[in-house]
Amino acid sequence: MLITNVRPWGGEPCDIEIKDGVTVGVMPHDPARAATGDTVAGRGRLALPSLADVHCHLDSTRMGLPFRPHTGAPGVWGMMMNDRDHWREDEWSVAQRATYTLGRMIERGTTRVRSYAQIDADCGLERFEGVLAAKEAHAGRCEVEIMAFPQAGLLREKGVPALMDRALSSGAAVVGGIDPCTLDRDPVRHLDIVFDLAERHQAPVDIHLHEPGALGVFSVDLILERVRALDMAGRVTLSHAYDLGSVSEATTRRLIEEFAELDIAMATVAPAQQRGLPLAALTAAGVRVGLGEDGQRDFWSPYGNADMLDRTWQLAFTNGYRADELIEHCVAVASRGGASILQDGPPRLNSVADRPGLAAGDSADLLLVEGETVASAVMDRSADRTVLHRGRVVADGLNLVD
Template identity: 25%
Template sequence: MKLDILVKNVAVWGHEVLCDLGIAGGRFVSLGQAGAAANAALTLDAEGRMAVPGFVEPHIHLDKALISERAPVNVSGTLTEAIEILWEIKRNYTVEEIADRASRVLAQALGHGVTRLRTHVDVDPIGGTRPAEGLIRARERFRDLMDIQIVAFPQEGIVKSPGTEALMREVMKAGVDVVGGMPFNENSPEDSRRHIEIAFDIAKEFDADIDMHVDETDDPMARTLEVLAELTIKNGWQGRVTAGHTCALASYPRNYADHVIDRLREANVNMIANPATNLMLQGRLDDFPKRRGVTQVKELLAAGVNVACGQDCVHDTFYPFGQNDPLEIAFLLCHASQMSQPGEILTVMDMVTGNGARALRVPDFRVAPGGVADLVVLDARDAREAFATRAPRRWVIRKGKLIAETRLETHRYFDIQAAPAR
């Protein structure tokens, strides 16, 4: 068989020896010992570089991305002010400008090797269905380049925001994939519980997964995460629910935190850490010691809970940085969660690849014959080097086609041997 692409001498994530990887018809067709002869239209010699089966971005807000280009400054730097600034901007949204901003960020993500992505989109009476329509339009533009899931996100609440529940059903009918939520942003614990119950009602109606922002607060009395786990079990939605942020978990006393983590494991809830945004936003009003708001990653992993990590925000009212690069987010998480041991570094690479794929329920996410030929070759030999250097993406292959390539040249006009002695 003539191959479309042969990737030679590549260190495929999860394999201990260098491989030659054959691609034809958009799929992997061979994976064997390096040095085997093969006929290919395009041959790429990885020279021992590592490769992953595409990065997974499980949590981002494309409808808000790049909005800082025209938004007032968030003076307090808090989550509350970020949301309030957005109110006026959302009233003036247009479908096309949302699609255009999202497309710019998606193109950047693709260059960084992201081949699967889940984005939240605000659904409320302020912006109506326009944000969802804009992201559906952007998704269509990237249909052959990236698998994109859209989450209906009621940031303004459901119970306290009349009309939102109907809008969520409307956008689900229009092509949104996942039911979102933000239960702590209601006026009482009873309304927070009702918020989650409504989300499950909608999810059952559309046979959809659920992905909620949960307890994105420093308040150790926030309790919606445990309610989400309880209702996941009650509704038989184990494995189909994801909780993002969960900052309050970082402030819980140990005994209650362990109880909640055990319930999350029982409910098979996926967890998403968002280190960039939460390091920036949480603890703003604290004196020292200052809480940092990143969820209990090590403890969740140790309990057997699936944990991934995501970008969350890109140049918006919540976060002024971000380039939708999973290696940057992984690098931040290594610091925020103090994951520096060799095994922990490997786990963090899992968090931006396979763990994210599990949260998005991506089938057969691996480099193996018969699988969809998505591959990112990094200019690094291992995960530690990849994070430390935020390694350039040497090649990005999507469905068997080379779609991005990075070539770097460094010219040094000095000679360290000639440096004067001290």
């Protein structure tokens, strides 16, 4: 394949040659260049690495269904019970909703996804199986890692660890955990179960952490203790961790240093209140950071629209970024940063100025999008997009390509 007349990361016009799903050459644009095989007209658009959503809940999405007024009660447990009370009422099955939403994500430029799949005494494996069906429906268009996620905790209801074990034997790739102190109220036992499952299935771990301030730091220290003891460096992600930066400057520095030492990755959803560890400092220390949309118009929240470029705008906005370099860094986080968290992903970002993903040898996962500059593309979020996964066009003009 030859992609003609695109501007990698907003640079000079180039032609990109792809073979066997890999970029093999990036050359100055030549209108007279002879094309062999397929040709994609770049038309002067930007060429960016495709986006990676490393924190979404495809099992709870209501995208494509009529808008529903929000009925959730405050707090994780209140929201979870609201979801439990209503998720079976939807006009579409979990598989239909997950498949539709994943298709919208691909159309808008996402080709790598880590999705939570709720495992609990209420739904058993039904929601996991729905996400697995969506993954299979879009095989070849998108890489999907499914996380077995105990949304209601591991200890509050009988049989959840056994259900998690079954999911991990049936296609789930990641072991999830959630708020070891505030939800299960037994952090040692909760984390023992999580890391035992990870060891038995040789799977990475992703902990959903909403806990505030010093309590969140306490849970993180228990996690770090296990990472050291079990030689799990590079295999653990902390998701959300909204409040870890609120305790003290010394604690912030220590956590960043330890995350870098043990290769603890972080997934953010760009929350409105920025009390987490600072994004630029994490990248400068070598910590892998990815971005996700979280819920997408579900029983938890009306927010989310399947467009990771929209969430990239939110990441820049909530961090107070105005400089082009920092807005571009948000694009790097939303693309290669997130991809580096997933198994067999590309290398991590090296600095806030790192702009990887479009050199010879890189996987040809690309987003071509109209824009004067990368920053303007984030602000405008044009519908003129072409999406490639492994060197094949999978979406164009916000429509899937067969």
